[in-house]
Amino acid sequence: YRGKDEDNFSKEKIVRYTQEKQISACRYVGWITNPYPVFLPSRGPKVTYVPPPLPEDEDTIFAHYASGINFNKYDDILVDVSGLNPPQAIYTFKEACLCESLERNVAKSGYVKPTPVQKHGIPIIAAGRDIMACAQTGSGKTAAFLLPILQKLMADGVAASSFSEQQEPEAIIVAPTRELINQIFLEARKFAHGTCVRPVVLYGGISTGHQIRDLLRGCNVLCGTPGRLMDMIGRGKVGLTKLRYLVMDEADRMLDMGFEPEMRRLVGSPGMPSKEERQTLMFSATYPEDIQRMAGDFLKKDYLFLAVGVVGGACSDVEQKLVQVTKFSKRDQLLDILKNTGTERTMVFVETKRQADFIAAFLCQENVATTSIHGDREQREREQALGDFRSGKCPVLVATSVAARGLDIKDVQHVVNFDLPNNIDDYVHRIGRTGRCGNTGQAVSFYDPEQDNQLARSLVKILCSAQQEVPSWLEQSALGAHGTSGFNPVGRVFASTDSRKSHPYIAPSLQSHSSYTLNVFLFVHPGT
Ligand SMILES: Nc1ncnc2c1ncn2[C@@H]1O[C@H](COP(=O)(O)OP(=O)(O)OP(=O)(O)O)[C@@H](O)[C@H]1O
Numbered sequence: 001y002r003g004k005d006e007d008n009f010s011k012e013k014i015v016r017y018t019q020e021k022q023i024s025a026c027r028y029v030g031w032i033t034n035p036y037p038v039f040l041p042s043r044g045p046k047v048t049y050v051p052p053p054l055p056e057d058e059d060t061i062f063a064h065y066a067s068g069i070n071f072n073k074y075d076d077i078l079v080d081v082s083g084l085n086p087p088q089a090i091y092t093f094k095e096a097c098l099c100e101s102l103e104r105n106v107a108k109s110g111y112v113k114p115t116p117v118q119k120h121g122i123p124i125i126a127a128g129r130d131i132m133a134c135a136q137t138g139s140g141k142t143a144a145f146l147l148p149i150l151q152k153l154m155a156d157g158v159a160a161s162s163f164s165e166q167q168e169p170e171a172i173i174v175a176p177t178r179e180l181i182n183q184i185f186l187e188a189r190k191f192a193h194g195t196c197v198r199p200v201v202l203y204g205g206i207s208t209g210h211q212i213r214d215l216l217r218g219c220n221v222l223c224g225t226p227g228r229l230m231d232m233i234g235r236g237k238v239g240l241t242k243l244r245y246l247v248m249d250e251a252d253r254m255l256d257m258g259f260e261p262e263m264r265r266l267v268g269s270p271g272m273p274s275k276e277e278r279q280t281l282m283f284s285a286t287y288p289e290d291i292q293r294m295a296g297d298f299l300k301k302d303y304l305f306l307a308v309g310v311v312g313g314a315c316s317d318v319e320q321k322l323v324q325v326t327k328f329s330k331r332d333q334l335l336d337i338l339k340n341t342g343t344e345r346t347m348v349f350v351e352t353k354r355q356a357d358f359i360a361a362f363l364c365q366e367n368v369a370t371t372s373i374h375g376d377r378e379q380r381e382r383e384q385a386l387g388d389f390r391s392g393k394c395p396v397l398v399a400t401s402v403a404a405r406g407l408d409i410k411d412v413q414h415v416v417n418f419d420l421p422n423n424i425d426d427y428v429h430r431i432g433r434t435g436r437c438g439n440t441g442q443a444v445s446f447y448d449p450e451q452d453n454q455l456a457r458s459l460v461k462i463l464c465s466a467q468q469e470v471p472s473w474l475e476q477s478a479l480g481a482h483g484t485s486g487f488n489p490v491g492r493v494f495a496s497t498d499s500r501k502s503h504p505y506i507a508p509s510l511q512s513h514s515s516y517t518l519n520v521f522l523f524v525h526p527g528t
Pocket residue numbers: 064065067110111112113114115118135136137138139140141142143284285405406407408432436437
């Protein structure tokens with residue numbers, strides 16, 4: 001179980017945690033069904049942090065990094081859209097018929113041509129369809145949902161209402177972490193620049209009073225983490241009756257055990273239009289099948305499933321390397337790597353907050369300019385850490401999985417998994433912090449056989465589907481760990497996996513009507 005701020009919880013840990021904190025920081029209520037922990041909102045000390053005002057100059061608003069040498073190779077990736085009557089893909093932003101100001105902002109952002117998830121996602125959303133979209137990390141999913149929403153709001157002449165005690169946004173976007181939702185907000189603000197559409201962001205760790213004042217100045221597109229968003233709905237500051245779009249970014253995370261109860265509370269909130277009356281959009285790079293099935297509760301029956309490349313696959317622009325280690329050799333090996341990477345930006349992922357502090361302190365002692373981000377740090381410290389990493393003041397960022405998803409930071413050339421995560425989807429998101437937008441990147445993961453054997457099989461699959469070299473010791477571990485029968489590392493790499501395709505009643509209609517493919521590209525197991 002992963003809780004808020006991506007902290008890992010076992011049942012024992014929750015019991016210990018609540019005892020240690022005397023149930024004050026986080027009021028643990030009980031297990032609905034084992035293992036299903038429920039927390040009431042925390043009642044910690046009042047948060048007073050107010051972030052610095054956002055820069056208003058265009059150079060900062062539209063700052064972006066260049067797409068990389070592999071950007072055009074995105075066009076070779078297999079695309080599969082399943083569901084009834086999908087609209088035609090677009091091939092240029094011109095075909096998206098964006099209003100003038102939006103088109104201008106897209107150009108100022110350095111976007112020349114759409115990525116595959118945008119080519120398919122934009123017309124699907126513009127046609128009013130629900131979507132579950134899966135595309136590799138760093139391939140432009142954010143603009144794929146923002147552009148058609150903003151286009152529709154602008155075309156309909158929507159303007160932020162002036163001051164009002166309750167704001168009624170037309171779109172709500174949710175994401176699992178504070179830094180990610182803030183990034184999405186900044187993207188929305190960039191694309192909406194110079195128009196009447198007003199995006200607002202809400203997330204924890206910041207003065208509620210400050211956020212309420214900002215919200216009440218007008219809001220069309222509300223970006224929020226679930227806790228703070230539900231808090232504002234509960235206070236009556238956000239009304240839902242005008243809502244037309246509900247977007248779940250990192251949708252698989254938003255629907256797993258950590259956030260599912262809050263998502264259900266959100267869609268069940270008074271005034272929330274039913275799924276038939278709103279458009280629901282889900283985006284992620286990973287979609288476990290059980291989550292896909294549950295996602296059906298939130299989407300209209302005829303939603304379209306868009307898969308760009310291998311569902312849950314790693315970004316093929318990241319060179320993945322696995323190194324066998326013991327837990328005692330990790331620190332020295334990390335130092336060796338960082339000596340070679342020098343001032344190139346490197347994210348080092350660890351499993352626990354304590355470990356993050358410990359490794360960051362160790363690296364600082366070794367004169368490596370390092371900062372850290374995790375759920376126990378104050379929001380001010382988290383933002384400072386990210387700022388120092390972005391600017392290059394601290395080229396090494398030690399992070400827990402709180403930084404694993406969605407963060408788009410210029411020039412991150414390396415990711416090191418000091419500790420491997422305990423599930424393969426986290427691995428895919430973590431290494432996806434590098435190799436973005438057609439740029440290349442490297443990921444090195446420390447594999448401790450005593451700790452990580454349960455991941456061996458999934459790692460082999462991920463490496464194969466991204467056409468990476470699989471070390472023979474890892475293949476042996478995978479075979480040893482799970483037996484040989486039925487273990488086919490290249491498994492499902494050819495087909496996209498819309499979970500409805502394995503449904504006896506739904507599958508025939510999906511396949512016969514609407515599956516289509518652009519630029520078929522076969523993934524081949526290295527060495528075959
Ligand atoms: N069409 C485009 N042309 C040029 N750059 C683009 C285009 N679309 C997106 N980008 C840039 O690519 C980077 C990655 O995009 P984005 O963060 O939306 O990826 P993502 O698919 O959401 O990744 P993740 O799965 O990690 O959340 C961003 O810097 C974004 O501005």
